[in-house]
Amino acid sequence: MNQQMWDILSASFWPILKAGLTVTLPLSILSFFFGLIIAILAALVQYAKVPILKKLVRVYVWLIRGTPLLVQLMIIFYGLPLIGIHSNPFIAATVSFSICEGAYMSETIRGALESIPHGQSEAGYCVGMNFWQVMWYIVLPQAFRTAFPALSNSLISLVKDSSLAAHITVVEMFMTTQRFAGKYYIFMPLYIEVALLYLVFCTVITFLQSRIEKRLSRYERKEA
Numbered sequence: 001m002n003q004q005m006w007d008i009l010s011a012s013f014w015p016i017l018k019a020g021l022t023v024t025l026p027l028s029i030l031s032f033f034f035g036l037i038i039a040i041l042a043a044l045v046q047y048a049k050v051p052i053l054k055k056l057v058r059v060y061v062w063l064i065r066g067t068p069l070l071v072q073l074m075i076i077f078y079g080l081p082l083i084g085i086h087s088n089p090f091i092a093a094t095v096s097f098s099i100c101e102g103a104y105m106s107e108t109i110r111g112a113l114e115s116i117p118h119g120q121s122e123a124g125y126c127v128g129m130n131f132w133q134v135m136w137y138i139v140l141p142q143a144f145r146t147a148f149p150a151l152s153n154s155l156i157s158l159v160k161d162s163s164l165a166a167h168i169t170v171v172e173m174f175m176t177t178q179r180f181a182g183k184y185y186i187f188m189p190l191y192i193e194v195a196l197l198y199l200v201f202c203t204v205i206t207f208l209q210s211r212i213e214k215r216l217s218r219y220e221r222k223e224a
Contacts, residue, residue, distance in 0.1 A: 005186060009193055012180040016194055019176040020201060027090065027165060027172065028158040031097035035158075036151070038102025043109035044135065057106070064103035070164050072096050077168040093165040097158060105147075105154050112147035113139060145216045152209040156202050163198075173197060 042057045064072070076099075077092040087095070116139050124134035163174035177194040181187045 005189055008180065008184050008186055009189055012177070012190060012193065015180070016173050016176045017197060019171060020173040020197055023090070023170065023172040024159065024162050025201065027093055027097070027162050027170070028155065030094050031101060031162075032155045032158055034094065034098035035101030035105055035154070038098060039105035039109050040140075042102065042106035043113055046106070046110050047113045048131065061103045061106060064100055069096070069100050069161060070167065072100055073164055073168060089165065089168045089170045092168060093162070093170050097161065097165075101154055101158060105151060108147050108150040108154070109143060112143035115146055116142050148213060148216060149209070152205065152212075156205050159201050159205065160198060 042060065045053045045057050073093065073096040076096045077087075077089065080087070080092075120138050120142075121134050124138045129137070162172055165172055166175035166178065169175070173194055177190050181190045
């Protein structure tokens with residue numbers, strides 16, 4: 001690797017990292033947050049066996065899991081304007097990723113909810129709690145501990161999948177890298193550079209995940 005290439009890698013490092021901190025991470029975190037809200041609501045509808053809504057949620061999960069995320073992204077960004085709904089690329093990407101992750105995470109949360117013994121819910125009803133109180137104070141905290149590792153993996157996947165947003169002109173890390181690659185006609189070293197930055201982001205999330213898991217397991221030991 002010659003000096004010119006090192007100079008290009010050095011010059012591109014901060015713009016790529018800046019795009020990661022100001023676009024990739026906010027896009028991933030916002031999508032995870034809204035996706036989690038969708039997932040909890042969808043999982044509760046299925047857990048409570050709400051008529052009609054339960055079938056609608058099943059269709060939603062089936063539809064999203066059965067189609068590629070990139071296609072969903074294109075439909076939302078290029079398709080919705082045809083019916084008068086316009087949005088900027090960042091918002092379109094956030095909506096697409098939230099809807100997609102909501103479907104996947106709803107199955108994770110539904111499984112975690114069903115792993116909680118029904119006797120605990122019945123005990124809550126016996127002391128006068130309503131459905132939402134039983135969920136909030138008894139079922140959801142325990143289900144969250146069970147689902148936490150899988151939910152963390154969803155966040156890591158989101159960080160990597162955020163590179164798909166480059167297809168709708170969101171200037172995130174991968175798009176920034178492509179611009180440098182196209183300008184200087186240097187591809188492999190720049191792609192390795194951005195891959196290492198993705199790896200750093202995912203490693204930090206994995207580290208935080210392990211710390212939170214240890215804290216949650218401490219509570220479990222206390223309860224035992």
